[in-house]
Amino acid sequence: MKLSKKISPAFDDWTLADQLNSIMQFGGGIAFHLAICYFAGNEIYLHALGYPMVAFAWIWSMLIYVFHYDTTMGENNKYHARALKSNRLFRNVLLNFNEHVTHHVNPVISWFELPKKRVELPENFNSNIRVNTLTGAILQQLKGPKIIWKTESEK
Numbered sequence: 001m002k003l004s005k006k007i008s009p010a011f012d013d014w015t016l017a018d019q020l021n022s023i024m025q026f027g028g029g030i031a032f033h034l035a036i037c038y039f040a041g042n043e044i045y046l047h048a049l050g051y052p053m054v055a056f057a058w059i060w061s062m063l064i065y066v067f068h069y070d071t072t073m074g075e076n077n078k079y080h081a082r083a084l085k086s087n088r089l090f091r092n093v094l095l096n097f098n099e100h101v102t103h104h105v106n107p108v109i110s111w112f113e114l115p116k117k118r119v120e121l122p123e124n125f126n127s128n129i130r131v132n133t134l135t136g137a138i139l140q141q142l143k144g145p146k147i148i149w150k151t152e153s154e155k
Helices: 002-007 016-040 042-066 088-093 100-105 123-128 134-143
Strands: none
Touching: 016 042, 042 134
């Protein structure tokens, strides 16, 4: 459990039952995929689940990182994100995910209320706005990851 708490504070309150439930759900997903592959064959599996899941994983990963890439880090993580300008089609398709700062500040706001309840970054976090479009943020990620190394004395 120590490792999971280092990964995310979201795991702080997990009980043994939560952990076992998570492991069972993960195992169930793997069993489902193996069963489809076994009974339907590799070709059907790849076209029905494999390729669509790879595409979904890439898009989901991009959407998560595009709003956090090269932003500030440290305490007060509700401001370690950025909002991006987007056209109406993308706003609706992405469920207003572009209003990411508002989501961080108040994660219980429904997706359709995010634009009406928009929260701007405080001035000392304006460095998070290096780009302001989805395309610019995607292209920014081509620089690669920022590696942060903390020594034991810094933790």
